[in-house]
Amino acid sequence: MTDSVPVRVGKRERLADAAARVFHEQGVEKTTIADIARVAEVPVGNVYYYFKTKDQLIQAAIGAHARTAREVLAELERYETPAQRLQALVRGWVEQRETAVRFGCPSGTLATELDKRADGLDEELAAVMRELLGWIEAQFAAMGRADARELAVALLASYQGISLLTNTFRDPGLMEAEGRRLVAWIDSLEAVTSRTADR
Structure with missing residues (x-):
């Protein structure tokens, strides 16, 4: 946000x-x-x-969250490869680390609050997060990964987890370190996919 x-x-x-x-x-x-x-x-x-x-x-x-997410994803489409798009997404998350220190992830914290209500608004936010998850999955699929769904869940879960820890410990360095790890992880997945394709 x-x-x-x-x-x-x-x-x-x-x-x-x-x-x-x-x-x-x-x-x-x-x-x-x-x-x-x-x-x-x-x-x-x-x-x-x-x-x-x-x-x-x-x-x-929730609609504002959806609009912001779509704007971010549209901007990421300017990157040439799916791996670059995913890495740019991760870097964008890391750029928000000071906000995460103070308040946590905008969507994640709202999801936690809405889960405690019985009005169905949690499902509306879940739909927004599913859209992001689907986009991430599509990037891994475009990299040729048969396990695209699992990788997408792992990436989003990593971000949500590190947002929570960054907020809990008030330490932006945690998100910076995890961001570097995720960028390297995406590189390693792309390298493995490329080697497999060359065989």
Whole structure:
């Protein structure tokens, strides 16, 4: 997620982006509609024109997560090879290490909170994370890996785990080290695939 709410979008999108940011920084339960309005620079009364309830703001935040993820993945498509795209994804995660130190992974922390509710919003966020997982799997498949699904799960699980540890220990170096390991791991997988293809 970004640290500031874009000003080029309309009020609904500003509120959705603000909700995603404030829920990440404060947690869903502690966040008030007034908090979101303040970050979005929208009068509190105007919020209710777009979103009648806090749950609708949570849905909007999930939509903001989806939009951000799709923008990131579209940007990664400019890299020539699937291995380069995966490595760029990892480097992007590492660039967010200071945010992870303070608040953890935006999607991961929200998923943990929503899991404790019984309103189905956790499934909406799971769909966003499945989209990311599917993209990662497609990159491994494009590398010729028959175990693309397992590798995708391993990569995403590694990121979620290191985000948790980085936040728990307040140590950005953990994410830097894991990022280097993952980049090297992707290199090693590509090398193995290339050797196998040459036989």
